[in-house]
Amino acid sequence: MATEDFSQRGEQEHILKYFGGKTDGRFLDIGAADGKTFSTTHALALMGWYGICVEPNPHMLVHLLNLYADRKDILIVCAAAVPYRHTETMPSVDMWLTQDFLASSDPAHVKRWEAVGVKFRMAEVGTWPVGRVGVDYGAEFDMINIDVEGGNVELLRAMDPEVMGRCKLLCIEHDSRDKEIVAICGQYGLKQIHRTEENLILARV
Secondary structure (H helix, E strand, C coil): CCCCCCCCCCHHHHHHHHHCCCCCCEEEEECCCCCCCCCCCHHHHHCCCEEEEECCCHHHHHHHHHHCCCCCCEEEECCEEEEEECCCCCCEEEEEECCCCCEECCHHHHHHHHCCCCCCEEEEEEEEEEECHHHHHCCCCCEEEECCCCCHHHHHHHCCHHHHHHCCEEEEECCCCHHHHHHHHHCCCCEEEEECCCEEEEECC
C-alpha cells in the first residue's frame, strides 16, 4: 500500500481505507493533470489498479505519458471530457489552457481566474463524451474521479447510468454544489462520506 499521500487534502487516506488494500480495481480519472500532483488515483495505480486517465492539456499530458510510460494497463485519453450522451457527437471544443494545471472550457470560469492574474491560451481540442464510457470501455469502474475546472456537475449528470450504477466510490470537485451532487449520486446508491474544501467523496455504503 502506498505511504506517500499524492492527494490535495488527504482524500487518498479515505479512498485507500474504503478499498481496504484492493489491488485489482479499475479507476477512471477525468482531469488527471500530470497523474501524480493532487491525484486521488495515483496510489491506486501503484497498487496495481487498471486505469483510464483523461486529460486535454498538452503541458500536463507530457508528464502523464512519462509517468505511466511502462504501464500498458493505464490508458491515456488525450481529449477534453464533455457532457454528451453516447448518441451525441461534438468533435472539438475550445479550451483555455495554461502551462500549469488549469484548463477549462467554461468562459465564466476562465474569467474568474484571469481576474486574479492567471494567463490562458485558447486552443481547439478533441472531445471525449462521458456518456460513451460504458460503451467503449465497459461499465465496471470501482472508482471515478472528476476534477475539471468548471463543469464537474454537468459531467456527472451525463455519465453513463450503468457506469455510475456500478461505481463504488466517486471523488468529485464540488464547486460548492454539494446538494446537487449528493442528489444525483443518491440515485445510484452513493452517499457522502467525506468533504474537503475542493472535493466530495461519495461511496456505496
